[in-house]
Amino acid sequence: MQGVQGVCERDPQKTIAERLQQRFDELTRAERQLAGSLLENYPVSGLSSITAVAAQAGVSTPTVVRMVQKLGFRGFPEFQAELRRELGERISNPIDKHDTWAAKAPDQHILNRFTEAVIGNIRQTLAQVDTASFDAVADLLADTAHGVHVVGGRITRALADYLFLHMQVVRPGVSLIQSLANAWPHDLLNMAPGDVLVVFDVRRYENATLKLAEMARGQGARIVLFTDQWGSPVAAHADHVLSCRIAVPSAWDSNVVLMLLLETVLAAVQERTWAQTRERMERLESMFDKTRLFRKFT
Amino acid sequence: MQGVQGVCERDPQKTIAERLQQRFDELTRAERQLAGSLLENYPVSGLSSITAVAAQAGVSTPTVVRMVQKLGFRGFPEFQAELRRELGERISNPIDKHDTWAAKAPDQHILNRFTEAVIGNIRQTLAQVDTASFDAVADLLADTAHGVHVVGGRITRALADYLFLHMQVVRPGVSLIQSLANAWPHDLLNMAPGDVLVVFDVRRYENATLKLAEMARGQGARIVLFTDQWGSPVAAHADHVLSCRIAVPSAWDSNVVLMLLLETVLAAVQERTWAQTRERMERLESMFDKTRLFRKFT
DNA sequence: CCGGTGTTGAAGAAATTATTTCAGAACCGG
């Protein structure tokens, strides 16, 4: 990973295009021809090889070298690196001008860096999510003709738990397969053909989870997988895969996007089953009232 | 007279980004890693030399060659040329407005509505988060001089679990107080003055949680509260409160923002304790290696 | 636990790109 080096000595403010225009009259005839060609379809025209750039402008390669050196670069590769850097800024900035999230904190505060990364993850995840798969998953989970089983791994256990909790409210026939337990065979016993197994599996992918998925599949279960963008080996056995971006500035991966997708699925399922769900929720509320576990207000 | 030749014959197919996403599951592990890196800040990341691209993605150059060939290119230069062509088109008509999140789905699809709401929640939460409190919380949790106890409610149990899991890796002296259990008095026994109790409490606020917080406070524990914007009654006893927006188009509230804040705190704590954390993580990894619970790759 | 299969990257060969050199072309003022 080299490349983004030594950018400090020359005017970091002006773009290459600006510099070309500004110093246009210092250039020689062949160089002007080249500059014109570069500006013609800036900056893409400068991103191919020096050979192609020269040919495109109708000048020789030494002319190209001489001109970029006049602009203050050590050589063509350095010039091109700067061009790419500019392009990167130009591409990413117009899309999102929201630089800081916690306005009171500096840009470099972890709150802003982390949130920035997560928002990026959300963008990318949503951009490539397969809507048809999403809808299919919601349909599957809303269908009370079949049972739903949920399983997570070491890290994703919390998510599995969360899904289980809410699904229990939405509909009957939901079970949580305890992670780390050796009770899997028993859970498999209860898995009928057509049942849906929701699997959470992110790095590092767990052998036990894979095994369970395979066996469930063998029993005729349909498998829905929530995973990260690398794709867990369970994907090979899954009917539907929902994959998320999880990279953040931390020693771990982020499960925020997974949670977002999960909640969205829940919302979609709830929409589909609202008639039953409403009635179930009312009964649940009334039970809570009787137990006085919760405060009525505040 | 030169230059603008032979641009039309190449399949008017899909962009490279689309092809990468579409055929993602045909790719091998290293190739997926590469594809991810390429999409990360597309297409700029693909425009440097094959060496740099490979290094950036953390794979070898042969992997790059193999993948672009899988995509139907004769070699890397040809792939790059296509990337430049695409870029040229994209630059010339900069109608790159970002209205919806899942571009393939209609605006009114739950994916877009829900995500829109969550992003709004993130904005509002971050805008009003108290950075000083946040930093103080990170400091408290990073301080190994005192123990940390974590407790959640019916819904937030999953989050408490998640925090506990990661804090366990970061530092010693972390305990999870089982929700719904009647064992609280025992947990209180283990709570020394100066210890930190992290409480999760969102609507509907739980009486038992409040009780626990009060008693812990009475024993000299310091209390950190994660809650929603309405503020749980625990706030009155808490030293630091981190509150989140949680409204979404669903019958429930969203815990995505809570999760985001939680992970950010974890990242901040990890930054502060990196010296010990690193060593602990390495030991953990080595134990995992020995158990073969996880796959080495893929 | 053990070969078979597919994936991976180190290393080196081949191809291409970038730089330097230098002879001649173009210009310029006289």
Place this chain on the structure above:
DNA sequence: CCGGTTCTGAAATAATTTCTTCAACACCGG
């Protein structure tokens, strides 16, 4: 038209990049 100066690109050279080979490795199924 000429001597001096600057500019230019062909060609040689240097540096890099790209591609290929192959042994090591992980995973899989028995």
